[in-house]
Amino acid sequence: MPTYTAPIADMQYILHDVLKITDSGIPGYDELDADYTSAILEEAGKISSEVLAPLNIVGDQEGCRLENGLVYTPKGFKAAFDQLREGGWTGLDVAPAYGGQGMPYLVGTAVGEMFSAANQALMMYPGLTHGAASAIAAHGSDEQKTTYLPKMTTCEWTGTMNLTEPHCGTDLGLMRTKAEPQDDGSYKITGQKIFISAGDHDLSDNVIHLVLAKIVGGPEGIKGVSLFIVPKFLVNEDGSLGERNDVSVGSLEEKMGIHGNSTCVMNYDQATGYLIGEEHKGMRAMFTMMNEARIGVGMQGLAQASAAYQNAVTYAKERLQGRAVTGVENPDGPADPLIVHPDIRRNLMAQKSFIEGGRAFMLWGAQLIDQAHRKEDAKANGLISLMTPVMKGFITDMGYNATVEAQQVYGGHGYIEEWGMSQFTRDARITMIYEGANGVQALDLVGRKLGADGGKPVMAFFEMIKDFAAENKDVEGMEPFLGPLKEGSKALQAAAMFFMQNGMKNPNVALSGSYDFMHLFGHVCLGYMWAQMAKTSLQALESGTGDKAFHENKLTTGKFYMARWMPMCSTHLARIESGADPVMSLDAEAF
Known part of the structure; x- marks a missing residue:
């Protein structure tokens, strides 16, 4: 049966070393020192691995049942749900006025990744409740808030x-x-x-x-x-x-x-x-819920990839198959472990580099949400609105692909239900569809978000990357990260300009390239995250602080992303610049 271990060290690194949350000036963040967040994440990780994860396969095998008009959840779900409720986890980032703990959205996002990685199906019950409560809090009357929100915070309702x-x-x-x-x-x-x-x-x-x-x-x-x-x-x-x-x-x-x-x-x-x-x-009120849900679904895609990857790594280290082409590495055994083979390494590195970059992206986005809400920062609000379709569409596409790659490591066993890997793939698949299918996310990005507020949010993003590259151009060790990042940003700007020059004359030009634009944008975002992590780890190695192996591994993983994933930016740009004809010229009757 698959297992799950919460990535606490990586989360702490992103929160405190990369994002430096206590220095951000966001109200409430000054309380989030490393010891405090460690205590929360450790407890959440324990619940994830010991309570939620063992029920994941139970939920998959038993499913829900409808009897005499009533729906019953799988065995063990009720007890686990009650444990979450009683521990206050369902109201972690809800306002104290409604019985919540009032923690930043950032904390809820980190905990949410762990919980969803352990058991996505179960965590959808409190997740949807959180979104519904947010819609009522934003648009409901005082009477409605008083009537519904306290019991929705505790998930009694x-x-x-x-x-x-x-x-x-x-x-x-x-x-x-x-x-x-x-x-x-x-x-x-x-x-x-x-x-x-x-x-x-x-x-x-x-x-x-x-x-x-x-x-x-x-x-x-x-x-x-x-x-x-x-x-x-x-x-x-x-x-x-x-x-x-x-x-x-x-x-x-x-x-x-x-x-x-x-x-x-x-x-x-x-x-x-x-x-x-x-x-x-109604749509304005519902979108309060939907935008929150879309970011949450992006996190689900990342979470399933993380859980699948962990199990694939364990299998690759334990499964003996063939010999390394450069010489025997397990002389006492009949074969070497799978992980010695370059194609398995390629597979695992693709997953690892996406997951760690995606985690930084999602936590950075959560920080933007807190900055927008807690500081009433319009610039941060514009930036997270721009990023929402990227977080939902790109991260779930890549997350699903990562679960397929993790399944592939197992060979035939990955296709057998007994090993549990197919559940990660099957569960991840819905994230590309619900809360707005990913094609719709791409259309939203190009059709609405790109030109929102006169294009100020996307221009602010480009400026952010330009400033980062300029500030770090002379930092030793940064070139493997800055070069691909700058090239990716140029490709993204060229794609946006192509839409501006051609989209008004023929809207199909922009819409035919929207999906590629979403992925191009996603790679640039993760490239930016990896560049920030590279700077952080280079500084740690130079100062001699922290775990040397951790930071060296972080740099190696980041270099893989920049060398193997970032070249996709030019591919996506080429597809975009091919225009609408390759997509739209075939008559419908010819399909």
Whole structure:
């Protein structure tokens, strides 16, 4: 059975050596000294390896079941969920006003990677609740916040987001779920939603659904969409649970992965709902939840890659196959371990360099979120908005590919369920689809984020890289990192300029190149992270502080990324500059 060990040393290195969080000036970060974050991460790591990870395969094999209208989660999930609740982990970065611990989003992100790596399906229950609570906190009335947020913080009540319908996914303007106003200010919600993660289960006392619907008589299309709170059980004035609402589970989806999470078809039959925010402004409220969820999904993709990689490394060191071409390395055994072979090394280095770079990227992004919220920093807000589709799309694409590579290390055993590696691949696959398929992320990046605020965020990103390169151009040992980073940044700028010069005349030019642009952007971001880590580790080696082997290994891994991954930037640019014709010229009937 696969195991998981939390990467605490790497997280501490990123937080304190690279990001230098206590010196950032972000409110609340001054309390995050190394001892404090170590205590949190150590405890979270223990829960991950001892409580959550052993249940991962249980959830995969048992799945959820629907009996007499009630959904039951796999054996052991309830006890583990209660342990998370009782330890305060579900409210780690939630405001104290609602019963949370008020820690920065950064801490929640680090812990979230560990928990999701150990058991993605289980962690979706509190993860979705966190997103739903954030939407209510941002757009709900004072009464709604008081009624729902304290119990959602503790996950006594959990939450969902209900967008997709059988006939519409991304194009939410086509939705048919309707909301009829009532004399008491509530609404009657009628319709069907599909693919609702954590739609019903036995882990909490109530499920608070956030449902997109169109108020009868409202505008057509997306402009007529509103957001409603539709609880499984109605809530009395004193906060106690009342009668069952007219919402039910039609069926459970049979899925490729995340079997331990209950993905439901939800039926609303004149269910009582309560408007969040303004009429016909539902998408604005829902995007509060979706943007948080998209970054969380990026973290899930990274987490599955990390867990799969750990197990692949163990297998590569233990499995004896063939002899090293340069000479026997295990003379006392019948063969050498897999890890002596160059192709296995290539495979593992590709995973390792992505995972460690991706982890730095995600934690840097979490710091930007805290900077935007806690300092009301508009520049940081613009930068994280730009990065959100990259974090979701690029990291989950690369994360899924890493799980496939980890599976490949096992050879035939990777294809056998007994070894557990296929679960990482199957679970990671959904991250490329839900919360906006990655093609949609690419369109969002090019169509909306690239030109947002007159292009200031992307120009600030380019300037950041330019300044970093200038500041470190004379630092010995930095050239293997700065050269590829500068070339990648030039390719990214050239791609953006190509879109500006050609996209207005033919929008298909930009849209045909959007997916490559997202990956080009992602490689530049990880290249920037590796350059920062290289500078940090070079300084540590020069001063003689810290773990010498750790920093030398970090530099070696970073050089692999710059030498083997960053050349993809020129490939993506070439594809972009080929324009729309290779993509669009074939008649639809010819497919």
